[in-house]
Amino acid sequence: MVSAKVKETLSKVLFTAAAIICIVAVVTIFVFIVAKSIPALSKIGVFDFIFGDVWRPDKEDVYDQAINGKYGILPMIVGSIFSTVGAIIVGGVLGFFTAVFLARFSSPKVKKIFGTVINLLAGIPSVVYGFFGMYVMIPLFSGISPTADGSGLLVTSLVLGIMILPTVVALSKTSLEAVPQSYYEGARALGARHEQAVFRTVVPAAKSGITASVILGVGRAIGETMAVIMIAGNSPEYPDGLFGSFRTLTANIVLEMGYAGEVQMGALLSTGVILLIFIAIINLLFGLVMSDRKQHGSGRRHLREIKYDFSKAGKVLSWVTAGIVAVVLVLIIGFVFIKGIPHITPQLLFSDYKYGGEPSIGPAIVATLMLIVISILIAVPLGIATAVYLNEYTRRGSRMVKIVRSAIDVLSGIPSIVYGLFGALTFVVWFGNTTSILAGGFTVSIMLLPVVVRSTEESLKSVPDSFREGSLALGAGKVRTIFKVVLPSALPGIFSAIILAVGRVVSETAPLIWTMGSVIQPMPTGFLGGGATLAVALYALSNEYRYMNEAYATACVLMIIVLALNTAAGIIAYRLQRKLQGEKNVKRKKRY
Amino acid sequence: MYTTMAVILKGGKKVMKKIFAVILAITLLTGAFAFAACQPNDTIVVVGREASSGTREAFDKVVAKDGMTLEEYGNETNPDDDAESGYREGALYFTSTSGVASKVATGKNAIGYISLGSVDSTVKALKVNGTEPSTETVLSGEYPIQRPFVIMTSKTTALTAVAADFLNFLKSSTAQQIVTNEKAVSLTDEQQRNAPVTEYTPLTSAPQGDLTINVRGSTSMADLMDALVGKYIELNSWMQQSNFKIDLQGSSTGRSAVDADTVGNVIGMASSAEKADTPRNYFNIALDAVAVVVNPNSSLTQITLEQLFDIYTGNITKFSQLVG
Numbered sequence: 047m048v049s050a051k052v053k054e055t056l057s058k059v060l061f062t063a064a065a066i067i068c069i070v071a072v073v074t075i076f077v078f079i080v081a082k083s084i085p086a087l088s089k090i091g092v093f094d095f096i097f098g099d100v101w102r103p104d105k106e107d108v109y110d111q112a113i114n115g116k117y118g119i120l121p122m123i124v125g126s127i128f129s130t131v132g133a134i135i136v137g138g139v140l141g142f143f144t145a146v147f148l149a150r151f152s153s154p155k156v157k158k159i160f161g162t163v164i165n166l167l168a169g170i171p172s173v174v175y176g177f178f179g180m181y182v183m184i185p186l187f188s189g190i191s192p193t194a195d196g197s198g199l200l201v202t203s204l205v206l207g208i209m210i211l212p213t214v215v216a217l218s219k220t221s222l223e224a225v226p227q228s229y230y231e232g233a234r235a236l237g238a239r240h241e242q243a244v245f246r247t248v249v250p251a252a253k254s255g256i257t258a259s260v261i262l263g264v265g266r267a268i269g270e271t272m273a274v275i276m277i278a279g280n281s282p283e284y285p286d287g288l289f290g291s292f293r294t295l296t297a298n299i300v301l302e303m304g305y306a307g308e309v310q311m312g313a314l315l316s317t318g319v320i321l322l323i324f325i326a327i328i329n330l331l332f333g334l335v336m337s338d339r340k341q342h343g344s345g346r347r348h349l350r351e352i353k354y355d356f357s358k359a360g361k362v363l364s365w366v367t368a369g370i371v372a373v374v375l376v377l378i379i380g381f382v383f384i385k386g387i388p389h390i391t392p393q394l395l396f397s398d399y400k401y402g403g404e405p406s407i408g409p410a411i412v413a414t415l416m417l418i419v420i421s422i423l424i425a426v427p428l429g430i431a432t433a434v435y436l437n438e439y440t441r442r443g444s445r446m447v448k449i450v451r452s453a454i455d456v457l458s459g460i461p462s463i464v465y466g467l468f469g470a471l472t473f474v475v476w477f478g479n480t481t482s483i484l485a486g487g488f489t490v491s492i493m494l495l496p497v498v499v500r501s502t503e504e505s506l507k508s509v510p511d512s513f514r515e516g517s518l519a520l521g522a523g524k525v526r527t528i529f530k531v532v533l534p535s536a537l538p539g540i541f542s543a544i545i546l547a548v549g550r551v552v553s554e555t556a557p558l559i560w561t562m563g564s565v566i567q568p569m570p571t572g573f574l575g576g577g578a579t580l581a582v583a584l585y586a587l588s589n590e591y592r593y594m595n596e597a598y599a600t601a602c603v604l605m606i607i608v609l610a611l612n613t614a615a616g617i618i619a620y621r622l623q624r625k626l627q628g629e630k631n632v633k634r635k636k637r638y
Numbered sequence: 639m640y641t642t643m644a645v646i647l648k649g650g651k652k653v654m655k656k657i658f659a660v661i662l663a664i665t666l667l668t669g670a671f672a673f674a675a676c677q678p679n680d681t682i683v684v685v686g687r688e689a690s691s692g693t694r695e696a697f698d699k700v701v702a703k704d705g706m707t708l709e710e711y712g713n714e715t716n717p718d719d720d721a722e723s724g725y726r727e728g729a730l731y732f733t734s735t736s737g738v739a740s741k742v743a744t745g746k747n748a749i750g751y752i753s754l755g756s757v758d759s760t761v762k763a764l765k766v767n768g769t770e771p772s773t774e775t776v777l778s779g780e781y782p783i784q785r786p787f788v789i790m791t792s793k794t795t796a797l798t799a800v801a802a803d804f805l806n807f808l809k810s811s812t813a814q815q816i817v818t819n820e821k822a823v824s825l826t827d828e829q830q831r832n833a834p835v836t837e838y839t840p841l842t843s844a845p846q847g848d849l850t851i852n853v854r855g856s857t858s859m860a861d862l863m864d865a866l867v868g869k870y871i872e873l874n875s876w877m878q879q880s881n882f883k884i885d886l887q888g889s890s891t892g893r894s895a896v897d898a899d900t901v902g903n904v905i906g907m908a909s910s911a912e913k914a915d916t917p918r919n920y921f922n923i924a925l926d927a928v929a930v931v932v933n934p935n936s937s938l939t940q941i942t943l944e945q946l947f948d949i950y951t952g953n954i955t956k957f958s959q960l961v962g
Contacts, residue, residue: 049914054866075860077761103689155885180740180744181740182746184744185744185747186744188745191679191691192679193681193682193683193728194679194680194681194683194745194747195683195730195745195747195748197730201888251809260740275732275733275737276732276737279730279731280730280731280732281725281727281728281729281730281731283727288729291727291728291729291730291731296946300689300733301688301731301733302688302689399870400868400871400879401864401865401870401871401879401882402816402864402865402866402867402869402872403868415843473920480883481885484694564885564886564887565860565884565885565886566864567884568879568880571880588736594736636790
């Protein structure tokens with residue numbers, strides 16, 4: 047008995063510790079970046095920095111000298127806001143209706159294929175979206191642009207909108223599917239048509255999950271770097287209509303980090319602070335909106351007479367958006383495969399790289415696997431433990447839950463380039479003062495936490511309380527209930543979380559360039575050695591024009607890997623679910 | 639497939655109407671695009687590099703009008719001016735040669751500048767002041783926009799045995815052969831190089847001490863350094879690939895890495911000339927031309943430095959102004 051009690055306490059402590067680590071991570075990143083940016087801000091002046099509209103850094107600057115340059119980032123703030131709003135309009139609307147279509151209107155077969163392809167989209171590195179924007183979208187719009195070039199707000203919004211699609215669709219779909227079938231059946235029983243039941247009952251019930259997916263989408267859009275610098279134009283000006291060169295906050299960091307002097311570096315870190323403040327504001331706003339909704343309970347609204355019924359239009363929109371998304375998916379994937387497939391050779395894939403020799407991504411594949419192992423080993427246990435803590439150990443709405451959840455929201459919003467900056471100045475310094483796979487792994491792990499926590503939480507929520515009650519009633523302890531009943535039931539969701547996480551590791555570029563190294567290198571010699579992942583190799587190959595074909599081939603390989611991962615996970619999830627249901631059926635038979 | 643057909647058949651007229659509406663909308667949209675695309679627009683799209691780029695430095699130093707270079711114009715103009723360092727409003731900026739080249743290859747109105755070694759069939763290099771960019775015109779100094787590739791080492795810290803040997807190799811005639819292979823302009827004049835061309839004899843066994851060599855600096859020199867390192871390893875079989883740590887983050891990081899070198903194993907690379915009062919040991923391993931490039935379909939074949947100045951500062955915004 048005593049050992050059971052110890053076990054209970056120990057696991058509670060462990061789960062709590064995981065949640066606390068999440069909070070500590072957020073606080074550390076904030077404090078670190080704010081502290082580093084204070085000297086520059088005091089020199090420039092906070093007001094001049096935020097509201098100045100000219101960005102012309104000094105060429106050589108040190109803190110002891112007076113500054114001549116101008117460090118105003120208002121144009122970049124406006125640029126980031128506009129492009130993010132554009133992305134949300136495009137990706138949010140498309141994503142929401144696609145999710146509704148997949149969850150409630152499509153046939154299971156279509157749903158399975160469509161879902162796989164959208165997950166594939168999540169694994170495409172942002173550099174590839176940049177290529178797509180640059181080679182397909184911009185030439186398309188150049189003809190109608192008054193500046194004779196398609197770069198600018200419109201294309202950036204479209205590309206970012208496509209990029210956030212997988213995030214919005216995956217999470218919205220999960221939460222739509224988690225709505226109890228009885229809600230839908232109840233509506234139908236009261237005489238509602240299928241689309242009415244979906245749009246007026248199921249969708250409102252899934253609101254929190256859908257909102258969460260949009261928050262993640264906003265985070266990804268505002269933090270995107272590598273694709274934006276290829277399509278926005280990057281001039282430090284206000285966005286001038288739908289076309290015209292402009293710069294976002296993240297682009298500002300990545301464009302100038304490499305050569306910044308002291309004050310300029312401080313100004314770039316301050317740009318990071320502004321991004322963090324943005325994320326905090328977004329989270330706060332969403333929090334307010336959500337609590338507002340809860341207060342004005344939905345009961346009253348249902349009694350009100352419905353004047354306009356948009357559910358029919360919603361149904362049509364679902365079909366149309368799903369069609370549009372399908373076309374875009376085919377375009378992007380076709381674009382990469384047609385350009386890349388002919389250049390995939392055994393030499394490119396499997397040989398070790400020799401300096402001065404032909405490009406090879408064999409070492410990059412090994413480095414990617416090593417990075418995946420490290421980051422999954424760190425992020426998945428920590429993330430699942432945090433999710434378990436949030437969902438099983440706390441009352442809903444308690445202060446601790448609020449703090450942890452907002453910490454996770456903030457983490458999910460921090461732009462990857464800021465993680466890269468943080469990792470370069472901490473992990474890289476700790477692990478031998480040189481870029482290494484270990485430093486990259488730690489940096490990426492923090493990024494993965496919110497992905498794992500959020501998806502695990504959603505799937506834990508979908509486990510019916512009766513399972514827990516049943517297990518507890520049969521005399522099982524809390525720990526036993528969690529490990530034997532709750533987690534196994536939530537396994538398919540957890541697997542999808544891991545897949546999302548692996549996809550993210552595989553496709554990230556910005557945080558790794560600074561922590562793992564950005565040069566095509568020979569086989570990694572160990573975890574303390576440097577290496578380029580496939581996505582970074584793709585960036586490096588395309589950065590020096592000569593290897594464009596190999597870059598597309600690498601992009602293909604990346605997508606094939608993501609596809610294989612998804613399929614494997616799908617099979618595992620299906621098997622597990624069947625096994626689970628099988629056991630349940632047996633139990634039921636015994637009972638009756 | 640069959641389900642879709644069944645839906646269409648079952649839904650009858652209503653669904654047909656919807657499908658028709660969608661098709662109509664798409665047709666109208668495409669029509670609008672096509673119509674707008676037919677309108678001639680000869681606005682010049684100005685493409686440049688980020689402020690730290692060695693390529694940009696070389697370009698801005700030479701492109702001039704009435705005795706004022708783009709660089710001076712950028713430093714002296716009204717600091718409240720919107721555009722970055724003197725370039726006109728609405729200019730596009732990329733952080734790599736590849737970015738500029740891709741933009742020019744896909745945009746029929748774009749003009750940009752890239753390293754001559756990176757010019758291929760997807761872009762067209764213009765004659766500048768009547769001179770074609772080539773090895774001969776760069777060496778003779780006729781082609782105006784050029785810069786050296788610089789190798790730097792610490793002045794205050796003595797190099798390790800292996801780094802010193804690698805530096806000897808870089809100064810050798812063997813290295814010059816690689817330079818030519820990599821489409822850079824081989825430089826042999828001792829004055830211009832700031833070092834004589836020597837003969838390199840490989841070491842038969844590994845020298846004393848740690849074998850690590852850190853190579854840091856310019857992205858423009860990536861391919862060249864890659865090939866040089868490959869050749870060095872080929873000549874010295876005791877040297878491991880993993881002994882080389884290469885990191886490319888731009889010329890200025892190359893300089894600061896050399897300045898911060900306390901071990902004596904940092905080889906810095908910069909793609910713009912070192913100043914006369916430099917605190918580092920250096921020599922110029924090669925020359926490179928900065929080619930002015932446009933889309934292959936452009937009718938433009940040549941340009942003057944004055945015109946480039948006007949284009950990049952925004953005095954000229956249309957191609958028609960160039961021909962006239």
